[in-house]
């Protein structure tokens with residue numbers, strides 16, 4: 001595989017009140033250019049730590065994270081990060097928030113405006129461009145955060161449970177919007193979730209992690225067709241994959257015991 005992202009034997013140990021805590025134990029993973037990979041696993045298995053290492057927010061204790069073959073040494077404009085809590089500036093409008101990253105990147109005003117407009121439209125917020133975040137619903141705020149991340153044109157999107165705080169209906173809508181944005185503007189995506197359905201619906205590949213120590217337990221290829229639609233979501237193929245991932249997440253002991 002021509003890897004866009006490579007995680008090469010990454011171990012991350014934290015100091016927990018004087019005791020070492022192995023959050024990631026010798027984790028290796030390759031993600032191809034424009035691939036959509038989701039990560040699921042029990043609480044505390046190291047999903048966010050893995051994402052933070054790739055974002056350059058945490059340094060590995062051993063091993064390396066590489067982007068285009070270059071070791072990650074800190075955050076960079078090639079990687080857009082979206083967290084569960086939409087970190088919008090409350091004093092800026094939707095347009096102002098989306099333009100902010102472009103301003104920092106030194107993009108001239110006219111281009112800033114047209115790029116922001118384009119991505120606000122992509123996430124379906126055109127009618128709310130001049131509204132402050134306090135007047136938006138949770139789902140709209142998260143769409144604004146996604147537009148902001150997309151606008152700076154990062155090659156990689158690192159998303160840490162971006163829809164975790166939303167109700168089920170909004171979540172499904174945002175999954176569809178994210179996928180249609182991804183169909184139009186392909187990116188390499190690493191997307192963390194607790195939701196097995198979400199993991200399967202969005203992904204080309206689902207990585208299942210296990211805890212204590214945090215490690216990769218299973219990798220499931222998702223060969224469902226694109227565009228993903230309600231028909232795909234309700235198909236027998238989707239259900240079979242979902243059951244497979246569910247068993248891998250919730251019956252890890254059983255699977256491991258069967259492995260010689």
Ligand SMILES: Nc1ncnc2c1ncn2[C@@H]1O[C@H](COP(=O)(O)OP(=O)(O)OP(=O)(O)O)[C@@H](O)[C@H]1O
Nearest residue numbers: 014015016021023042043044045046047048049050
């Ligand atoms: N800064 C830190 N200092 C000490 N321990 C940490 C730190 N960050 C994470 N940990 C520990 O590392 C382990 C993995 O945490 P991480 O947040 O990566 O898991 P997670 O799979 O994302 O969990 P969740 O699904 O609950 O968000 C946990 O046991 C956590 O307590």
